[in-house]
Amino acid sequence: MEKILKVDNVSKSYWNEGNEIKVLQNVSFSVNKGEIIAIMGPSGIGKSTLLNLLGTLDIPDSGNIYYNEKNPFEMKEKEIAKFRNTSIGFVFQFHHLLPEFTALENVIIPSVIYQKRTKEAFDKGRSILEKVGLLERISHRPSALSGGERQRVAVARSLINNPLVVLADEPSGNLDLENSNKLIELIIDINKEFNRTFIIATHNHSIAKKMDKVLYLDGSGAKFV
Numbered sequence: 001m002e003k004i005l006k007v008d009n010v011s012k013s014y015w016n017e018g019n020e021i022k023v024l025q026n027v028s029f030s031v032n033k034g035e036i037i038a039i040m041g042p043s044g045i046g047k048s049t050l051l052n053l054l055g056t057l058d059i060p061d062s063g064n065i066y067y068n069e070k071n072p073f074e075m076k077e078k079e080i081a082k083f084r085n086t087s088i089g090f091v092f093q094f095h096h097l098l099p100e101f102t103a104l105e106n107v108i109i110p111s112v113i114y115q116k117r118t119k120e121a122f123d124k125g126r127s128i129l130e131k132v133g134l135l136e137r138i139s140h141r142p143s144a145l146s147g148g149e150r151q152r153v154a155v156a157r158s159l160i161n162n163p164l165v166v167l168a169d170e171p172s173g174n175l176d177l178e179n180s181n182k183l184i185e186l187i188i189d190i191n192k193e194f195n196r197t198f199i200i201a202t203h204n205h206s207i208a209k210k211m212d213k214v215l216y217l218d219g220s221g222a223k224f225v
Contacts, residue, residue, distance in 0.1 A: 001032035001033065001034075001035075002032060002033040003030050003031070003032055003033075004031060004032065004033045004067060004068055004164055004165065004197060005030060005031040005054070005065075005066070005067055005164075005165060005197075006029075006030045006031075006064075006065070006066040006069075007027055007028055007029050007030070007054070007063070007064075007065050007066075008028055008063055008064045008065070008066070009026050009027070009028050009062070009063040009064070010024060010026075010027045010028070010050075010053060010060045010062070010063035010064070010065060011024055011025050011026060011027070011060065011061050011062045011063055012024040012046070012049055012053060012058070012060055012061050013061055023045075023046040023049045024046045024049055024050060024053075024217070025219065025220055025221060026063075026220070026221045027050065027063070027217070027221055027222045028063075028221070028222065029215055029222055029223075029224065031165070031197060031199065032197075033195065033197055034191070034195040034196070034197055035197055035198075035212045035213065036187070036188065036191045036197070036198040036200070036211050036212050037198070037199050037200070037211055037212060037213045037214070037215055038200050038201075038202055038207065038208040038211040038213070038214045038215070039051070039199060039200065039201045039202070039214075039215045039217065040201075040202065040203065040205075040208055040214055040215070040216050040217070041216055041217035041218060043203070045217045045218070045219060046217055047169070047201035047217060048169055048201060050201070050217070050222075051167045051169050051199070051201055053065060054088075054165070054167055054199065055084065055088050055090060055167050056072050056073070056080050056083065056084045056088070057084075059073060060073070067083075067087060067164055067165075068164070072084075085110055085113055085161065086161050086163070087161075087163050087164045087165075088163050088164065088165060088166075088167060089110075089157075089158030089159055089160075089161070089163040089165070089166035089167070090158055090166070090167055090168075091151070091154050091155055091158050091166060091167070091168040091169070091171045092154070092168075092169050092170075092171070093169055093170040093171065093173045093174050094174060095142070095150040095151055095153065095154040096154070097142040097150055097153060097154065097157075098142075099141060099142050099143060100141070101141065102138060102139050102140060102141055103129060103134060103137055103138050103139070103140055103141075103142075103145065103149075103153045103156075104122065104125050104126065104129060104138040104139065106142070106153055106157055107125040107128060107129060107153060107156045107157045107160055108121040108122060108124070108125040108160060109157065110157060110160050110161050111124065111125070111160045111161055121160070124160060125138075125156070125160060126138060128156040128159055128160060129153070129156050131156070131190070132152040132153075132155055132156050132186060133152065133186075134149060134152055134153065134156070137149060146179075147174065147175055147176075147179060148175055148178075148179030148182060148183060151171060151172070151174075151175060151179075151183050152183065152186065154171075155171070155183070155186065155187065155190070159190070159194075159196070163196075164197065165197045165198070165199060166196060166197065166198045166199070167199050168187070168198060168199070168200040168201070169201045170201055170202060170203070171183060171184075171187070171200065172184055172202075172204070172207070173202075173203075173204075180204075180207075184207050184210060187200070188210060
């Protein structure tokens with residue numbers, strides 16, 4: 001299988017009032033194209049921190065992260081920003097949709113930032129929203145959408161630039177059980193149909209059981225279980 005992500009001995013600490021708080025220590029693993037992986041571990045163990053590092057939103061203290069054998073942290077700042085926009089999709093626990101924009105406009109924002117032609121972006125945005133079952137809601141603003149619909153818009157937005165990987169941080173954590181199940185099934189369907197790679201931080205064991213692999217963080221590293 002094609003390896004698209006390699007994490008090599010990554011560590012990350014933060015400082016609080018002069019005290020070092022070690023969050024991640026010596027984390028190593030790799031991900032193949034098309035895999036859907038759950039990240040699990042106790043609260044505060046560093047699941048979100050790891051996603052931030054994978055998403056180039058934060059920088060490791062030590063160790064390296066490679067996408068297709070290239071380390072994005074060796075790039076210049078503008079190049080990292082472009083890499084993040086074009087190669088990584090994000091889905092957060094809270095949808096982070098812009099309230100003044102419609103569902104379709106929210107979806108295409110990463111594409112417009114990438115300076116793609118607007119018509120092309122709108123056409124692709126409509127196609128993705130149809131895929132997630134929201135074609136009839138494309139002109140609705142977030143306030144007119146349900147919680148589950150907002151998260152589906154967020155998933156659609158994460159896919160607009162055909163990213164190498166989609167990082168999802170407790171994507172169903174703010175939803176009721178029914179909408180949570182629907183969202184996870186949607187992600188699994190997208191993974192299977194488009195061979196899209198997903199890495200999902202979750203504390204939910206029932207969600208983790210549906211993934212290809214589970215990466216467990218335990219404070220001293222990480223291992224697949």
